[in-house]
Every structure is written in C-alpha cells, then in structure tokens.
Amino acid sequence: MSVDTRYSLDERSLDRxxxxxxxxxVGNPRISVRLWNGDEFRVTEAPPVACMEFRSRRAxxxxxRAPSVGFGECYSEGLIDIHGDFLAFANEITAAVTQRDxxxxxxxxxxxxxxxxxxxxxxxxxxxxxxxxxxxxxxxxLWLDERMVYTxxxxxxxxxxxxxxxxxxxxxxxxxxxxxxxxxxxxxGCGWGALALHMAEHxxxxxxxxxxxxxxxxxxxxxxxxxxxxxxxTIVQDDYRNIHERCDAFVSVGMLEHVGLAxxxxxxxxxxxxxxxxxxxxxxxIGRSFPNPPDPWILKHIFPGxxxxxxxxxxxxxxxxxxxxxxxxxxxxxxxRTCAAWLASFEAEADKVADLYSEEFxxxxxxxxxxxxxxxxxxTLQLYQVVFAxxxxxxxxxxxxxxxxxAAESH
Amino acid sequence: MSVDTRYSLDERSLDRxxxxxxxxxVGNPRISVRLWNGDEFRVTEAPPVACMEFRSRRAxxxxxRAPSVGFGECYSEGLIDIHGDFLAFANEITAAVTQRDxxxxxxxxxxxxxxxxxxxxxxxxxxxxxxxxxxxxxxxxLWLDERMVYTxxxxxxxxxxxxxxxxxxxxxxxxxxxxxxxxxxxxxGCGWGALALHMAEHxxxxxxxxxxxxxxxxxxxxxxxxxxxxxxxTIVQDDYRNIHERCDAFVSVGMLEHVGLAxxxxxxxxxxxxxxxxxxxxxxxIGRSFPNPPDPWILKHIFPGxxxxxxxxxxxxxxxxxxxxxxxxxxxxxxxRTCAAWLASFEAEADKVADLYSEEFxxxxxxxxxxxxxxxxxxTLQLYQVVFAxxxxxxxxxxxxxxxxxAAESH
Numbered sequence: 001m002s003v004d005t006r007y008s009l010d011e012r013s014l015d016r017x018x019x020x021x022x023x024x025x026v027g028n029p030r031i032s033v034r035l036w037n038g039d040e041f042r043v044t045e046a047p048p049v050a051c052m053e054f055r056s057r058r059a060x061x062x063x064x065r066a067p068s069v070g071f072g073e074c075y076s077e078g079l080i081d082i083h084g085d086f087l088a089f090a091n092e093i094t095a096a097v098t099q100r101d102x103x104x105x106x107x108x109x110x111x112x113x114x115x116x117x118x119x120x121x122x123x124x125x126x127x128x129x130x131x132x133x134x135x136x137x138x139x140x141x142l143w144l145d146e147r148m149v150y151t152x153x154x155x156x157x158x159x160x161x162x163x164x165x166x167x168x169x170x171x172x173x174x175x176x177x178x179x180x181x182x183x184x185x186x187x188x189g190c191g192w193g194a195l196a197l198h199m200a201e202h203x204x205x206x207x208x209x210x211x212x213x214x215x216x217x218x219x220x221x222x223x224x225x226x227x228x229x230x231x232x233x234t235i236v237q238d239d240y241r242n243i244h245e246r247c248d249a250f251v252s253v254g255m256l257e258h259v260g261l262a263x264x265x266x267x268x269x270x271x272x273x274x275x276x277x278x279x280x281x282x283x284x285x286i287g288r289s290f291p292n293p294p295d296p297w298i299l300k301h302i303f304p305g306x307x308x309x310x311x312x313x314x315x316x317x318x319x320x321x322x323x324x325x326x327x328x329x330x331x332x333x334x335x336x337r338t339c340a341a342w343l344a345s346f347e348a349e350a351d352k353v354a355d356l357y358s359e360e361f362x363x364x365x366x367x368x369x370x371x372x373x374x375x376x377x378x379x380t381l382q383l384y385q386v387v388f389a390x391x392x393x394x395x396x397x398x399x400x401x402x403x404x405x406x407a408a409e410s411h
Numbered sequence: 412m413s414v415d416t417r418y419s420l421d422e423r424s425l426d427r428x429x430x431x432x433x434x435x436x437v438g439n440p441r442i443s444v445r446l447w448n449g450d451e452f453r454v455t456e457a458p459p460v461a462c463m464e465f466r467s468r469r470a471x472x473x474x475x476r477a478p479s480v481g482f483g484e485c486y487s488e489g490l491i492d493i494h495g496d497f498l499a500f501a502n503e504i505t506a507a508v509t510q511r512d513x514x515x516x517x518x519x520x521x522x523x524x525x526x527x528x529x530x531x532x533x534x535x536x537x538x539x540x541x542x543x544x545x546x547x548x549x550x551x552x553l554w555l556d557e558r559m560v561y562t563x564x565x566x567x568x569x570x571x572x573x574x575x576x577x578x579x580x581x582x583x584x585x586x587x588x589x590x591x592x593x594x595x596x597x598x599x600g601c602g603w604g605a606l607a608l609h610m611a612e613h614x615x616x617x618x619x620x621x622x623x624x625x626x627x628x629x630x631x632x633x634x635x636x637x638x639x640x641x642x643x644x645t646i647v648q649d650d651y652r653n654i655h656e657r658c659d660a661f662v663s664v665g666m667l668e669h670v671g672l673a674x675x676x677x678x679x680x681x682x683x684x685x686x687x688x689x690x691x692x693x694x695x696x697i698g699r700s701f702p703n704p705p706d707p708w709i710l711k712h713i714f715p716g717x718x719x720x721x722x723x724x725x726x727x728x729x730x731x732x733x734x735x736x737x738x739x740x741x742x743x744x745x746x747x748r749t750c751a752a753w754l755a756s757f758e759a760e761a762d763k764v765a766d767l768y769s770e771e772f773x774x775x776x777x778x779x780x781x782x783x784x785x786x787x788x789x790x791t792l793q794l795y796q797v798v799f800a801x802x803x804x805x806x807x808x809x810x811x812x813x814x815x816x817x818a819a820e821s822h
Contacts, residue, residue: 098803105731105733154810155809289735290731311722311726311729311730311736312722312723315726318722319516319702319721319722319723320516320701322516322790323700324743325700325722325739325793325795326740327739327741332735333805333809379802379803379805382736391513392509392789394744394790396744398745399565400814401567403811404812
C-alpha cells in the first residue's frame with residue numbers, strides 16, 4: 001500500500017516535471033497547466049492568460065519528441081485543450097518562444113539553408129497548391145472577405161473593416177505599380193482573382209493571371225464573366241514557370257511563400273524575361289527578419305513545400321538579374337490584424353467548418369490562423385511588399401507620395 | 412623612305428586599333444576620339460556626345476593596363492582631355508559600360524567578397540576619413556549647400572533647389588524616425604552636423620553625434636554654439652565603434668559606405684546594444700543593385716576603404732540581430748540630381764579649387780562628381796534609406812502617410 005502511494009506520488013511529480021521542462025523550453029509563458037490527473041500549476045508568478053490542458057500523458061511524450069508538430073497534432077486531435085482566449089494563448093506562447101530565441105541566429109540560418117536545398121518541381125508544386133487552395137471555395141467563403149482575398153489586408157485607417165482593408169490593399173498595390181490604362185499586367189498566383197479583376201475594372205489594364213489551383217481558377221473565371229471583364233482578364237491554370245507573355249507590370253501577391261528558396265532565381269529569370277525594360281514589378285510575401293525555416297507543423301499539415309524568406313534571401317530573386325529595388329514596405333502589423341479578423345469569422349462559422357470537414361480540421365485551422373496572427377504580432381513573421389524595376393529604368397516615381405492619395409489630392 | 416612611311420602608317424593603325432579596342436571594352440560609347448598625332452575617328456555611327464582626346468601614347472598603355480584607374484589618373488594628369496559637356500561624357504561612358512556588363516553577376520560578386528575580406532581597423536578608418544573629409548571646410552563650402560550636407564538630397568518637388576532639397580531630406584529622415592521632443596538620438600557619422608542641428612532645433616530632441624573627421628567636428632561644434640544648441644547637441648570626435656549611450660533613435664546618413672562589409676555585423680551589434688527595445692533606426696547609404704566592389708580609381712584616389720553594399724549585403728547589419736526592416740526607399744535619381752548640382756557649383760568655383768589645391772585635384776574631383784552622378788543616373792549606383800526597429804517593437808507606424816505631410820495635413 002505504502003509502495004503504491006509512493007509510486008503514484010513519484011509518477012505525479014515526474015509528469016509535472018516533464019511538463020515544466022516543456023514549458024521552460026518555450027520560454028515559461030504565462031499559461032497555467034492542467035494535467036489529466038487533475039494536477040494544476042503555473043510556471044511563472046504572473047497571472048495566466050489561458051490554461052493549457054494535457055488530456056493524456058501521450059501529449060507530453062509527443063511534445064517532448066517534436067514540440068511544434070507535437071503540439072499542433074495534439075491540439076488538433078484533442079489531446080491538448082486550451083481554456084480561455086485562443087488568440088491570447090497563441091500570442092503568449094509565440095512571444096515567449098521569440099524571447100527565448102532572441103540570440104539564436106546560426107542554427108536557424110543553417111536549417112533554412114538545408115530546408116531550401118529541396119526545390120519544388122512542377123508536379124510537387126501542383127500537389128502542394130492542391131493541398132491548401134483546393135479545399136473548396138465554400139470553405140474559404142465562410143471566413144474571407146467578400147472578394148475572397150487570402151493575403152494581408154492594408155488598414156489605411158484604424159476604423160477600416162476587413163472588406164475595406166482588402167480593397168485598400170488592392171489599391172495600394174495598384175498605386176505602387178502606377179498602372180495606366182491599356183497596360184498589360186502579368187499576375188503570378190492570382191488566388192480567386194480579386195486583384196486581377198480590380199486592376200482591370202478600376203485601372204483599365206489587361207491582365208493575364210496564372211494560378212495552379214483548379215478551384216480558384218474556376219471561381220476567378222466565373223467572376224470575370226459575371227463582371228464582364230473576361231475580355232480583359234485571362235485566367236491561366238498553369239505554373240508561374242510557364243509564363244511567357246511580355247508585360248508592363250509584373251505582380252505577385254502571396255505566391256513567393258510557395259516558390260521555395262531554391263527556385264527564387266528561376267522566378268527572377270522569368271521576370272527578367274517577361275518584364276519590359278521600362279516596366280515595374282511588385283512582390284508581396286510573408287517574410288522573416290532573419291533566415292529561418294518554416295514551422296514544422298505548418299510545413300507538414302498546412303503549407304507543404306513553403307519557405308518564408310528573409311529580405312537577404314528575397315534578394316536572390318532580384319540581385320542576380322540586377323533589378324533595382326525601389327521600395328520595401330513591411331506590413332506585419334496589418335497581417336496580425338488580418339489573421340485575427342479571419343479567425344473571428346472562422347470561429348463564428350466553426351460548426352459549419354466541422355460539418356464540412358471534421359473537428360480535427362477545425363482545430364488545426366484555428367491553430368494555424370491564431371498562430372499566424374501571433375507570429376506577425378510578435379515579429380516572428382514579417383510581410384514585405386517589394387517594388388522593383390529593371391536596371392536603368394528611370395521612368396520611376398521620384399517620391400512615394402502617389403501611394404498616399406490624400407497627399408496627391410492636396411496638390 | 413618607303414620603309415619609314417610604312418612603319419609610320421603601321422604605327423598609326425596600331426594606335427588606332429588599340430584605342431578602338433579600349434572603346435570596345437567599354438561598350439562602344441558615342442564618344443569620338445582624337446589622338447596625339449591628329450588622327451580623329453568614332454567607334455559608332457551615332458553622333459558623338461563628346462570627344463575624348465588622348466594626348467600621348469602613354470595614356471593608351473595606362474588604360475590598357477587598368478581601365479578605371481588608368482582613365483582616372485590620365486584625366487587628372489591631363490594625359491586625356493574631354494571636349495564637350497563633361498557630365499554628358501560621364502553619363503555616356505557609364506551607360507555603355509552598364510550595358511556591356513548587363514549579364515555579369517558572379518565575377519563582380521566574387522570580387523566584392525574578396526574586397527570585403529579586408530576590415531577597416533580603428534586607425535585605418537581614421538586615416539581613410541582624414542583623406543577625404545579633412546580636405547578643408549573652405550573647399551566643401553565652395554560647392555555644397557548652405558548647411559554643408561554632403562549626402563543625397565530629397566527633391567520632394569521638381570522645382571526644388573539644392574538648398575531646399577537638402578532641408579527636405581533632413582525632414583524626410585526626421586519623419587521616418589518619428590522623432591518626439593525629449594528623445595535621445597545617436598547619430599553615427601554626422602558630417603558638418605546639419606542633421607544633428609536640424610533634429611535638435613526642429614524636433615526638440617537631444618543628439619549625440621559621432622564623427623572621426625577633425626575638421627568636420629570643429630565646424631559642427633562651432634555651428635551648435637552659434638545656434639545656441641550646444642546644450643542639446645554633443646559632437647563627439649570618435650569612431651562609431653566607441654558609441655555607448657542608449658538612445659530612442661539611431662541614425663546614420665552616408666557612413667555605411669565607409670564601414671566596410673567586414674564590419675557590418677559590428678555595426679549591427681552596436682545598434683542592438685545602444686537602441687532601446689521600443690526605438691527606431693535609419694541607415695542611409697549608397698548601394699548597389701547587386702554585390703560589386705567599388706570602382707578601383709574611386710577606391711585609390713577618392714574613398715579609400717569604402718564598400719558600396721547591395722541590399723542583401725546590407726542585411727548583414729540587420730538580420731543577425733533580428734531587427735525588423737520596416738521600410739526601404741531607393742532615392743537613386745535624387746542622388747544623380749544632387750551630384751549634378753554639386754558639379755555645377757564646383758565648376759563655377761573651378762579657379763578657386765585649382766588655387767586651393769592643384770589642377771590635377773580639380774580634374775580628379777570633376778571626374779568623381781560627374782562619375783557619381785552618372786552612376787546614379789545609369790543605375791550602377793543606388794541610394795537606400797532603410798528604416799528598422801528592434802524585433803517585436805509594435806510601437807511603429809501603421810502606414811507611411813506621416814512621411815508625406817500633405818497627406819497628414821488633409822486628415
């Protein structure tokens with residue numbers, strides 16, 4: 001009897017010790033812990049922002065073996081539960097990990113290089129795109145804005161709604177490109193076509209937009225026809241590597257993340273080939289403040305084949321082809337807010353998501369959206385818009401005042 | 412007799428052949444050639460923009476041995492003369508060379524790495540700075556604007572004069588830094604103090620400004636006292652590596668070019684140490700669109716120890732310390748115009764320059780100013796302003812509208 005009790009006590013303190021070790025390894029966040037055996041504790045004095053419940057010992061072992069993948073899978077499967085505000089939990093964990101990693105540079109950089117060594121072939125890219133973007137338009141309609149823009153919005157005024165901020169983003173991109181009626185624009189990775197349609201409708205340009213996702217292409221074509229823009233907007237279901245038309249402007253919003261570092265030069269060479277010498281280009285991409293491989297759980301379950309580049313890594317699109325980088329803007333706080341807005345809409349439709357797919361899918365996507373918002377909020381993730389021009393193109397704006405129409409109007 | 416003639420004819424055609432070869436190696440510019448023997452010819456059909464006179468065969472040999480250093484030294488010494496508009500000549504040669512080099516990437520990149528391997532020690536930096544900036548304030552007063560700003564101006568309106576454009580630049584930098592009264596600013600490499608004094612006078616901040624140049628420091632201190640700003644502006648005659656004060660804003664305009672690539676990380680570590688976690692920084696530097704070593708003549712005669720970084724190279728200031736790059740603006744066309752304005756003032760004072768120094772000095776500096784303007788005009792040179800913040804600083808502006816006061820006013 002006494003042996004049993006002692007054994008049970010030891011086991012209990014071993015469990016607690018392992019979980020303490022896990023919490024320490026993510027920077028001792030202000031998160032209280034509840035174990036399957038009813039044991040509850042904190043790892044810091046500060047009041048907790050949420051409670052993390054380990055519902056079985058298996059969750060502890062999975063986290064010990066692979067922290068990111070382990071947590072993602074355990075949360076998705078329900079082996080771990082979060083009590084309290086999920087976004088606050090994600091922000092707290094991300095901030096603590098970021099703090100812990102403040103001085104790590106060489107190991108992530110090396111991992112980033114190793115990760116980058118695997119290029120995405122045409123068929124692999126097709127598979128990766130299919131995995132994420134062909135989940136079904138009905139799913140994305142549940143929580144995206146009315147135009148189905150699945151990239152960082154631009155909150156040009158603090159009171160802007162997500163819908164308004166997505167339109168502001170489309171206009172911000174168009175102003176940066178200084179579009180003029182009659183110009184030909186190539187878009188690489190056009191999503192559901194919102195930017196292509198906006199450019200054609202409001203800036204009078206002709207657009208050829210490429211996309212590998214069957215579902216998105218079908219939707220974009222339908223919308224182009226409905227808006228009677230199909231004479232000026234051509235949606236091509238193909239890989240960016242097969243772009244061949246010449247253009248006055250080249251734009252890609254939210255595709256570079258899927259290109260893979262090993263193919264950045266391929267993309268640069270392609271732009272060099274298609275963009276006219278007096279043209280202009282814009283690449284909008286999630287980025288890092290230093291080279292760092294993607295989160296392993298995101299890579300395994302959400303975005304296979306992706307790579308989130310640092311600015312120095314992004315330069316391998318531009319420098320080998322001597323593009324002149326004109327303007328880089330970092331919109332990371334806008335993306336934190338965009339993801340938080342998506343998460344709120346997503347939660348409001350949680351029952352429908354669970355019906356469409358499964359409880360596990362719902363939880364995985366909750367984690368992905370909240371984790372992304374937390375990544376941008378903490379500075380783990382950045383959002384870069386890079387404007388560039390072929391070398392020696394002097395037909396570029398002298399200032400960026402045209403990007404701020406209230407300034408331009410007052411002239 | 413016939414032998415002599417044949418010999419003379421051969422010699423003449425040999426000279427012409429060598430010069431043709433030189434002109435071909437710089438991309439066959441629209442420049443006519445005149446030789447010491449009276450021979451005149453062109454290398455293209457197009458009408459020449461200027462005439463290049465080789466005044467002795469020695470000039471040909473010097474150019475064959477080392478094109479850039481050879482040309483610079485021959486022109487300075489008067490072995491080569493340029494007839495016609497000197498800036499037009501510089502623009503034409505630079506454009507032709509740029510065109511010729513359109514597809515060269517790996518060789519300049521390799522050379523850039525080799526060049527960067529030689530770090531500037533403290534004493535070497537002191538020597539390099541002395542070489543250029545201690546030429547005497549009277550010399551720079553002849554052709555700089557009234558505030559003695561020796562960096563790229565910002566022509567926010569097309570009609571701006573150099574004086575106005577330099578003030579606009581100072582304000583543009585201050586707006587990017589979002590200075591608020593009472594803040595402490597560290598400036599690394601303050602020139603004659605124009606920015607430090609402007610920040611203290613118009614933005615109510617306290618400035619500690621570092622500079623290695625004895626002559627500039629003396630002038631800046633005098634100006635601070637005259638403007639009764641010496642209680643808020645401290646000019647320190649020391650290397651940037653000895654900065655130790657903590658600050659709300661870190662700014663460096665036109666110093667990075669002298670730091671040398673091997674010391675970029677040293678600079679980044681320094682900024683990390685002195686900039687508060689909620690601070691902001693700005694580095695303004697001449698740049699390249701791809702890694703490329705400095706021009707050998709410039710390195711030998713004008714700016715010893717310099718390195719002009721590409722954006723990917725510049726990132727080694729920021730990425731190892733996880734700074735978040737917020738904003739990059741390329742002002743290359745502004746610098747082409749600034750250098751052209753300097754050249755015009757310089758030419759107007761040519762006699763005084765020759766009296767102060769020598770005819771050779773006058774010619775070397777004419778070539779440097781015209782060549783710099785041509786470099787920015789052609790896209791061989793870029794001018795980057797990079798705004799950055801410590802990782803996780805969320806107290807940064809949501810948009811860049813505040814940089815455009817006409818936009819901010821109309822709110």
